[in-house]
Amino acid sequence: MQRPLTESKALLTDLYQLTMAQSYWQHRVMGTATFSLFVRRLPEERGYLVAAGLEDVLEYLEGLRFEPADLDYLESTGIFDPSFLEFLSRLRFTGEVWAVPEGRIVFAQEPILEVTAPIIEAQLAETYIINQVQLQTMVASKAARCVWAARGRGLVDFSLRRTHGTDAGLKVARCCYLVGFEGTSNVLAGRRYGIPIAGxxxxxxxxxxxxxxxxxxxxxxxxxxxxxxxxxxxxxxxxxxxxxxxxxxxxxxxxxxxxxxxxxxxxxxxxxxxxxxxxxxxxxxxxxxxSGGLDEYQIEELVEAGAPIDSFGVGTRMGVSADAPWLDMAYKLVGYEGRPALKLSRGKASLPGEKQVYRLYTDDLMREDILALRQEAVPEGEPLLERVMAEGRALRPHPPLRELRQRFQEEFRRLPQPYKELQPRASYPVRLSAALEALERRLTRELTSQRRPLGES
Known part of the structure; x- marks a missing residue:
């Protein structure tokens, strides 16, 4: 008989997170680790991404705990050491999070958030964090493109019936409103998030x-x-x-x-x-x-042709981000016990160390971003990542959705038009600081030398 799901989300993870956690625990690998969440490369025809999903991540981390029913199930699998399950029964998230606030614009390789915590806590959180931030950032970015294409005409989210599950339907409605949609047909989203409902x-x-x-x-x-x-x-x-x-x-x-x-x-x-x-x-x-199978491409065509349409109902293609239905998002270890770490896998390399993104402006428009080590100072740059959680507790109440909506509108106003286009002809400039670039080179050189075959000089 299938057991009903409880409110606990501790098991909403991949098995290997738990098996790694047991091995960490058994071998006393319990030090402090930092993991960085970022998108390796933007999807084709995307000039930017809109950060979203942080509220759900912080709520998850604050509530992370294994309930008795969770532990009973894990015991029934025959995989786990009973003593490790006892350890899990006491586990709570005690770490800190630095994050780009929701509604801000980010680009490839830039950390959307970084988690620092005892390695088991940080490792167990990976699956849920990617699940929430990947979906919401992807959809918010797609919806923002629809708002741009509509050129001031109203937009309503009609996507619920074809989103990939009910949770996705709620998050789609929230993200659409965050970036400028007028409302949603999703009644529960209206109640939960205070979004105007329409139909x-x-x-x-x-x-x-x-x-x-x-x-x-x-x-x-x-x-x-x-x-x-x-x-x-x-x-x-x-x-x-x-x-x-x-x-x-x-x-x-x-x-x-x-x-x-x-x-x-x-x-x-x-x-x-x-x-x-x-x-x-x-x-x-x-x-x-x-309405009827619309997304930003059809909306732009209609608007540019002068169609006397006052508003658009946007559903399936937006709700599943049909032309870019996933992001190449990764959550990688970048430091352990004060030691910076990086991955060298071909096509999946990562950058070492705790980081900060500094944004530079010219005439109140974004000019370039500098990806730096967190302790670096870039006096002319605006730091994007903020410390939002410490000792497992959010440092401040999450902003209301209307405030996030205003934040995005101001942020989007400062994005130069070439990067707003549906088919951008250039990539927004993001460069590494001298210190980060030097650290990456040094670690790459050290790791490469360690991997040389015996007898190779």
């Missing part, structure tokens, strides 16, 4: 009535002050004419039709024809909403 109707609603006009009238009667009619179930232009008729009926009762939605067909041509029908009926205030 219209499905084609099934129209089809359930004897006629399209009766369906429109019924919905307008139920929601006279927030009525948006879906007009493409049968014939879009005829649907627009019927919507205009219902709009005039609403006006006679002291209400106004809020909008019409087109969910299929040639959205450019249909939106022009629908706009003409509404305007001829004196309904210039009725908004046109477009």
């Amino acid at each position: 219209t109707m499905a084609h099934s609603y129209i089809m359930a009535f004897p006629s399209e006009l009766e369906a429109f009238r019924a919905f307008a009667e139920s929601f006279p002050d927030r009525c948006v009619l879906l007009i493409d179930t049968y014939d879009t232009l005829e649907g627009a004419r019927l919507a205009a008729q219902v709009a005039r009926e609403l006006e006679a009762r002291g209400h106004h039709l809020r909008g019409v939605r087109i969910d299929s067909g040639d959205l450019l041509e249909l939106s022009r024809q629908v706009r003409a029908i509404l305007d001829e009926a004196g309904l210039g205030y009725v908004r046109i909403v477009a």
Whole structure:
């Protein structure tokens, strides 16, 4: 019989995190380690990423503990030493976290966060941290591109039904709102995060009535002050004419039709024809909403073509980041017991030491980032990573979502336009500090010399 999941997230990890932890414990490898979370390279056609997911990481670390049911399950596997499970029963996260605040822009190789803690604690946290930050950073970045493409037109998240699970659906709604969407169709996300909720109707609603006009009238009667009619179930232009008729009926009762939605067909041509029908009926205030397989590419095409669309419902392609559905994100050991560490694997090399990112500006626009060792000073640069957790406790309440939204808007304003483009022609400059570059060279030289075959000079 399948056991129900509890609130504990301690087992939301990969097996090898636990087997490594037992081996660390058995061999007394218990020192302080620093792990760095970063994206090795940006996906194709991405000029930037938007940091997101920190709130969930900090809540997870504060609550990390193995409940009796967790330990019973681990014992049942026959893999683990009972004494190690006793150790896990007392384990709590006691370390510190430095992180880029949510809503700020980051680039390849830059640490989004760094965790310093006894190595078992830091190691066990890896899977959950990547899971949350990878998804939310990926989606926030995709959604930000949609906002840029819309050029001021409204956007609503319609993605819930096709996101990769319910947790993903909630996080998608949050990330969309963070970067500028007006609302979401996800009602639970609305309650949980304080996001405005929005929605219209499905084609099934129209089809359930004897006629399209009766369906429109019924919905307008139920929601006279927030009525948006879906007009493409049968014939879009005829649907627009019927919507205009219902709009005039609403006006006679002291209400106004809020909008019409087109969910299929040639959205450019249909939106022009629908706009003409509404305007001829004196309904210039009725908004046109477009949806149906949209993401930033289709939105940009419609906007640049002058489509008279006031807002877009954006769903599947954005909710799963269809053109870039994963990030090459890594969580790597960069220091142990005061000793900097790096990985030399081909294509997966890492940079050593605890780090800081300094951002330089010209005329209030981002100019370049310098990736440095944390103790370095770059007087002209703005440090991006902040100390957000110490001794296993968050140092301050997490900012409300509206504050993160404002932070992103200000951050995006300072990103030069070439990097905002959907197909950027250049990469934002990120360079290593002299000290970090020297440390990387020295460690690489030392490690390479240690790996020479016997007899090689």
